Amino acid sequence: MKLHEHAFRDLFHQFILLPIDKNDPHIPDFFKEFPNYHDANALLLYGYIDHEAGLTFEVLSAARHENDTTTLFPGNDEISVKLRSESIGDEEIVLLNKLTPNAYDEKIEQIHKFYKADKGIELCRKIKELDAYRHADYPDDVAVIFYDQEKEPEYCWVRCEDCQPPRFFGTLLNEPKIIEGIHKNDKVVFNLIEVKDGFFVAVFLR
Numbered sequence: 001m002k003l004h005e006h007a008f009r010d011l012f013h014q015f016i017l018l019p020i021d022k023n024d025p026h027i028p029d030f031f032k033e034f035p036n037y038h039d040a041n042a043l044l045l046y047g048y049i050d051h052e053a054g055l056t057f058e059v060l061s062a063a064r065h066e067n068d069t070t071t072l073f074p075g076n077d078e079i080s081v082k083l084r085s086e087s088i089g090d091e092e093i094v095l096l097n098k099l100t101p102n103a104y105d106e107k108i109e110q111i112h113k114f115y116k117a118d119k120g121i122e123l124c125r126k127i128k129e130l131d132a133y134r135h136a137d138y139p140d141d142v143a144v145i146f147y148d149q150e151k152e153p154e155y156c157w158v159r160c161e162d163c164q165p166p167r168f169f170g171t172l173l174n175e176p177k178i179i180e181g182i183h184k185n186d187k188v189v190f191n192l193i194e195v196k197d198g199f200f201v202a203v204f205l206r
Contacts, residue, residue, distance in 0.1 A: 004089035120162030
């Protein structure tokens, strides 16, 4: 499956393999910075969320994947290579959810420490009812229906920062075209409303 066909929960704090075609003239230059790249046909990545930059993958090492067997090579602690999900969304990937390599523990620990989200953001990420409205590359961003009884409803993006379900708090990311009196970068509150059994919508009401 391609990366964009997976939910962010499949990729968040998980290992994946990104196949590399060494005959591709557009192969990234950093590939040669990793040990054993001559023998490799893939990269080992680790997924996490940067609240501002979205779903991101740290390149841990080169790897070789053949016939369902994966060989991992040493990493390079002298460099840090990050790939945003939007840049590799159309690439076929291999999930390695059962993988628990300890050779990369230090780099992964640094990722967890540096990109640890506030408690409120972590709570928002756990709300699966929001998943249908999350941006594919920015899981903390949710498409919210802004509704005013005197106006046509419109969708706007809100970056979630805290929640007390069913109420969510965040920052408006784009300027509304229809709803007046509210602007980009304003702090807003929206509600998660169940409109029928098991079907929810994220709505800002005024």
